[in-house]
Every structure is written in structure tokens, then in C-alpha cells.
Amino acid sequence: MAPVGMPHLLGLAGVLFFIGVLGMLTRRNALTVFMGLELQLNAVNLVLVTAARHWHNLDGQVLAFFVIAVAAVEVAVGLSILIAVQRVRDTVNVDDLSALSE
């Protein structure tokens, strides 16, 4: 059996990212959309650590830590916006956000 290498891991990351994109595009509940977003960022982290291992340098691993931190910040801000929307609109369905369309 061939050892797991960069192509396999990159393929897995690609699949994860694609699932994340699908989740963002097809789900209506904002919370599920956030989960899609998180999945995308974690797919990127997988690419980063895979590449770091492949090239034998630490740049990707360092970057992955920053991505984890920034993802936490994004979720914190996103959830607060979500709560603000919930308070005003009584819904977190993103399709209902239509006050600004013509």
C-alpha cells in the first residue's frame, strides 16, 4: 500500500474546502453557514501543514497557528453580528435579510 503523501492530503483538503463552500452556498441558517466557513479555514490549515512537511520548513505551521487564532476572532465577531440580527429580526435565516435589496 502506498504511503499517504502530499497528493492525498491536498485532495482531502480540497474535498473539505468544497464541502465548506457548498455549506455556505446552500444553507439558509446563518449558524450552518458559519460552520461552512470554519470548515474552509481548517481545510486551508491542512494544506499549510501538509506543505510545511513536504518542503521541510516551518512557515506553513507558523501560518496555521495564526489562521487558528484569526478564525476564532472571525467566529466571535460573526456570532455577535448573528445575535444582533436575531434581536432585530427574530430570525437567523440569511435569505430573510432583504431590507437592503431594491
Add this chain to the structure above:
Amino acid sequence: MTSPLFPRIDAAAMASLLPFLVFVVGGLLVLLVDALAGKRRLPWAWIAAPVPVVALLAAAVRLGAVSGLTPRPTAFGGQFVEDAFGLYVTVVIALATLSAVVLSDVFLRRMDRYRGDYFALLLFSAGGMCLFSSSTELLSLFLGLELLSIPVYILSGFFRRSLESVEAAMKYFLLGAFSSALFLLGGALVYAGTGSTDLAVALRGGFQPGASGLVLAGGLLLLTGFLFKTAAVPFHMWTPDVYEGAPTAVTAFMAAAVKAAAFGALARALVVAGPSGVPTAAAGFLWWVAVLTMTVGNLAALGQQNIKRMLAYSSIAHAGYMMVGLAVFAATGARELLAAVLFYLLGYALMNLGAFAVVILWGGEKEEHLEISDLAGMGWKSPTAAVALALFMISLAGIPPTGGFFGKYLLFRGAVTQGFVPLVVIAVLNSAVSVYYYFRVLVALYMRPATRPMEYAPSVAAGAVIALCALGVLVLGILPDGLVPGMPSSLIGLVREAVAAVR
């Protein structure tokens, strides 16, 4: 990162970071004062306003000093590069931040949301912009992008009882976070394909014949991330909703500063990628992006009644004009076009800030719903501000003697010289179309009877911003070549020097 793991941060590195540090430390100080002040209401705008002023002075001083320095100053082990290009963009950002802070004073008092954290967020975002436009390293580009975006998401939703405001924040957050994820994936793929997180190293080596598909896909995703932030078609859908729903002072900040930082970073990335790093297909793609951005922005602006929405579509159209410069540069490598883009950025920032300042001055509590027909008769009721608004509209339409005209002239002349005649013909036709909706504002101001003229409270702060922007637009239009007597070089010379400094 070819640098050692723990780069030394010495005095020279600190000096090169000066404008960035001023913004970030200034923001932290405002937060600290906010925490100590408790419930007391302090004049937050006047506490925050010195920060962009100091950053502006710091950038101007460094701009004078940096050209002779070899090797060029860097910080964080090469993650942050100080050169005339980044400092010029920083000057534009600092001007826009200063205007946004002053306008917010008028605006937030009226809406009864006058709080310190708002101003801290503005300053943090400006710091992120400095970082974003001064780097080619993936890590600092990503951190800069997030530091500039996340505060703006919060600011868009700052009126959290307003349906429009929170909706704008939600839309901006979702699309912004998605574009950041695409940008990051692009950078990660480029790294996976080349082993370097420095775009200057990675892309230069990447697109030679036999380049791996990873680098190509990564480069395109990076480009997508940049195009989202510049609000270029087909990544512009969020712009009208967010510009209309966000507090107007924040909209002015987004239109001027965020766009300047995004164009600065994209232009720098295109330069360091070099001719071998920008494949012909990408240059052709940018050509189409420029054409679509101009055309879609202008056509959509034609039918708008709401002023903020009209200005949002007009900002998309202007992104298209600047994209002309980037597309021609990507195809030919002519740096003259990038100098024109830098010149345009300053003029564009001034005329937009001015126009939004007038909207804030007149808008009252219903400014989100201010329509062009509401302006009827304001030319006689508020003559000075009306003249300024007329000047900004003339400049946006690209008519002399204004900065908007001269910026377009430089861009289009450069593109024609490089043989891009069809592109320039499309751009000129677009400019002609745009005259229609800008002049509707003039018609409303001066030629419509005032059925129910708006009541508004005069404001010295808003008036000062309007006057400075009007002066700047005129100076850029009349004296672009010999700016202020005593200044070392003209503005055109300055932008040329700035573009030449990028390596």
C-alpha cells in the same frame, strides 16, 4: 521566510513600522481611555483624531527619508517592507481615516451612539491597511487583510438596533470572510507548489513553463481575494447593500480607505510577481474585469434614487477605471500605469469623502434613505456645501479642472500609449454614461423647486472635511505637476518614484 526564526527588531525596524505602530497603539490607547472613563461621555473624536494626524506626519517624514536608504528598511524579518509605495498608500489611508473620525463625530452624536470603541476600531482597521499594502509575505498579507476587515464588519453593524445596519454587517461579514478564506487557500496552494510564503519569491519562480497547477490555481484564488476587497465585478455584489446599510461615516471610510489599501496591495503583488509571475491568461482576465466593472457599475448607478446606493455603484465604476491601469500593467509591465493608479487613488478618496461628508451634513436622522430628489432646492438653502457637492460630482464624472479629470487623463493616456485603444474607448464611453447620473444631482440641487427643503444642523467639523476635500480635488486638477511650493517633488513625480521603489 528566508530570515532567521527570531528576527531582531531594532530601532531601524521600529522606525520603518512607524505609521502602522501609531495606528495600532493609538487604537489601544483609545480603548484604554474608554475602559477607564466608564460611563462618562468624552469627546472621543478629538481623542482619536490626533492618531491619524501623527500617522500622516510620520508617513510623510519617512517618505522623504526612505528613498535614499539601502538596504531598504524591513521589519519582522522581511514580513513588512517600507518603501515609498507603501508610505504613499499610507498617506491616503491616514487622510481617509482622519476624515472618517471627524465625520463620525458629527454622525454618532446625532444618532446617539457616541462611543469610544467605535474610534478604536477605525484606528485598528487603518493599521491593518498599512500592513496589507506594505507586504508581500503571505502571513502579513493575511493578518493585514483580517485586521482591516474585521473592525469594518463590526463598524458596519454599529447601529445594532437598525435593521439596515445589522443586515449590512451580516452580508459584509459572510462575503468578506468567504473571500478571506479563498485568499488564504490561494496563498496556501502557492506555498504548497513552491515552498515559499513570500509571493515575490514564489510567483516569480512559479509560472515558468512547466509551472505546477497548484501555483496557477493559487494565484487565481489570491487574485479573487484581492478583487473582492476592491469590489470589482464579478465580486461586487455586496457593495451596494453594505454601502447603503452601514453608518455613512463608515461607508465613506470603506469607499476611500479600504479601496486604497486593496488596490495598493494588489498593485504591489502584481509588481513583485513580475512578468513571469502574471501569465497572459491572468492579464486577459484583468482586462475583462476592468471592462465589466466599469460597465456594470455605471449602468446600475443610472437607475438609483438613493444617494448612498448611487455612490456605491459609482465606486464600483471607479474601481473599474483603476482596474484599467492594473490590466494594462499586467499585460505590458508599464509602471507608468501604476503611477496613474496611485494618483487616481488620492483623487478618488478625496472626492468620495467629500461627497459622503455632504450627505452626512444634510442627511439628518434619515440619511440612510436620502434620495436624489430630496436634494431639490439645496443649492439655494445651503449654497457653500452645495457648490462643494457639485464640484465632487464634476470630479467624479471626470470633467476638468478637477482631480478626477486628471486621474482619468493619466490612466487613459498611459493605456493608449501601450496600445490598448479598445479598452480606453470603452472607458471613455463609460465616463460619458456616468455624466448622466452625476448631473442628476446637479439638476436636483439647482434646477428643481424646493418642495420641502431639508432641515439640517450646521457643523464646523463636517464643513472642515468638505472644504479640505474640495481644496484637494481642485489642487489635484489644477496643479498636479507643481503641487505645494517648497515640496521636494510634484505629486506626479512622487507617485512615479513610489512605483519605481517596489521591488
